[in-house]
Amino acid sequence: MTDSKVHSNIIFSQQIDVELRKIVQKYPAGKVFLLTDQTAAGFCLPLIQSVIDEFSIRMVAIPSGEENKNIQSVGLVWDFLSNYGADRKSLLINIGGGMLTDLGGFAASTFKRGLDFVNIPTTLLAQVDASLGGKTGFNFNGLKNEIGVFMEPNSVIINVNFLKTIDQANFLSGYAEMLKHGLIKSREHWDELLTFDMESIDYDALQEIIAHSVAVKEWHVLNDLTEQNIRKALNFGHTVGHAFESYAMKTGRPILHGHAVVYGMIAELYLSAKQCGLGIDELNSISSWMIARYGKFEIQESDFEALYQLMTHDKKNEGKRINFTLIPEIGKVEINVDCSKELIIEALNYYKSCGLRDSSSEL
Numbered sequence: 001m002t003d004s005k006v007h008s009n010i011i012f013s014q015q016i017d018v019e020l021r022k023i024v025q026k027y028p029a030g031k032v033f034l035l036t037d038q039t040a041a042g043f044c045l046p047l048i049q050s051v052i053d054e055f056s057i058r059m060v061a062i063p064s065g066e067e068n069k070n071i072q073s074v075g076l077v078w079d080f081l082s083n084y085g086a087d088r089k090s091l092l093i094n095i096g097g098g099m100l101t102d103l104g105g106f107a108a109s110t111f112k113r114g115l116d117f118v119n120i121p122t123t124l125l126a127q128v129d130a131s132l133g134g135k136t137g138f139n140f141n142g143l144k145n146e147i148g149v150f151m152e153p154n155s156v157i158i159n160v161n162f163l164k165t166i167d168q169a170n171f172l173s174g175y176a177e178m179l180k181h182g183l184i185k186s187r188e189h190w191d192e193l194l195t196f197d198m199e200s201i202d203y204d205a206l207q208e209i210i211a212h213s214v215a216v217k218e219w220h221v222l223n224d225l226t227e228q229n230i231r232k233a234l235n236f237g238h239t240v241g242h243a244f245e246s247y248a249m250k251t252g253r254p255i256l257h258g259h260a261v262v263y264g265m266i267a268e269l270y271l272s273a274k275q276c277g278l279g280i281d282e283l284n285s286i287s288s289w290m291i292a293r294y295g296k297f298e299i300q301e302s303d304f305e306a307l308y309q310l311m312t313h314d315k316k317n318e319g320k321r322i323n324f325t326l327i328p329e330i331g332k333v334e335i336n337v338d339c340s341k342e343l344i345i346e347a348l349n350y351y352k353s354c355g356l357r358d359s360s361s362e363l
């Protein structure tokens with residue numbers, strides 16, 4: 001990518017205590033707070049314990065997991081900030097995965113109409129996507145990120161060492177958003193992701209490809225923070241993906257966000273072939289590659305209507321139109337593509353048949 005710009009407040013560092021100290025010392029004594037979740041607390045806090053002690057930072061932990069990305073957890077954070085006298089000159093440090101940085105960013109952005117926050121993402125998904133770009137929020141009424149505001153973090157500190165302890169499923173979940181970045185913006189990035197050795201990870205090489213992915217995300221954010229236009233590209237795979245994710249949660253078979261996005265991308269690649277000229281061989285080979293690594297969330301025809309209804313709540317929709325971001329070829333996007341219900345059902349059928357079909361067969 002030649003046209004990539006990255007915010008200067010995104011810091012890659014394996015010494016997060018040093019970077020965090022530089023930030024924290026700019027805030028008044030007693031006005032720095034820390035939010036984490038029960039999973040991140042155990043293995044992440046030791047890395048910044050010296051800063052926590054030096055500045056007497058107060059901490060709160062919310063329950064982990066997507067099912068806790070709700071108004072009750074936001075309330076816990078607001079209570080904590082209120083009880084300990086946070087004001088507009090305060091700082092909230094969010095340390096954890098994507099659920100935590102989304103929710104903590106929202107709590108900080110709305111408490112007393114907004115205080116500063118810093119994200120320290122500890123999962124691959126949060127490092128390449130969720131902690132960046134200022135989409136904050138929580139789930140509501142069974143819909144993903146239904147309530148939220150755009151508010152950018154003051155800084156994001158990315159430490160690749162956190163990824164040494166995440167499990168394979170969570171690694172793949174984050175990798176899905178990187179694959180998306182390749183598909184929407186850069187064939188070069190896509191190619192390096194396909195050849196990266198996920199079995200025996202070289203962490204220096206990983207940091208490099210994370211930086212490429214972050215550059216794709218940031219290019220879109222810098223050009224369109226509030227998603228009026230080109231930022232919609234970053235939502236590729238999410239119209240169907242969020243429907244899968246919400247439906248999976250509702251029916252008691254939860255799946256990780258990135259896996260849902262991969263399944264959504266397969267359906268939306270099908271739409272791309274039908275609506276914008278993506279090659280059929282490309283569609284079939286990408287889908288097979290993805291299914292081989294991510295498996296499948298099995299669906300039946302009887303699930304299609306519920307999935308379609310969930311898509312009608314997508315934030316990119318206008319009026320009765322379900323608007324998709326599609327890709328005519330790897331590295332290019334078309335935004336605001338209106339697809340009919342019949343075609344969306346066909347795409348779900350294509351996804352349903354993946355793994356069963358011969359990858360060279362006609363559509």
Ligand SMILES: O=C(O)C(=O)C[C@@H](O)[C@H](O)[C@H](O)COP(=O)(O)O
Nearest residue numbers: 129133135144145231234235238315
């Ligand atoms: O940053 C964006 O813009 C994205 O769409 C990135 C997505 O990968 C991300 O999951 C986002 O949270 C989805 O946002 P939503 O607006 O569809 O809730």
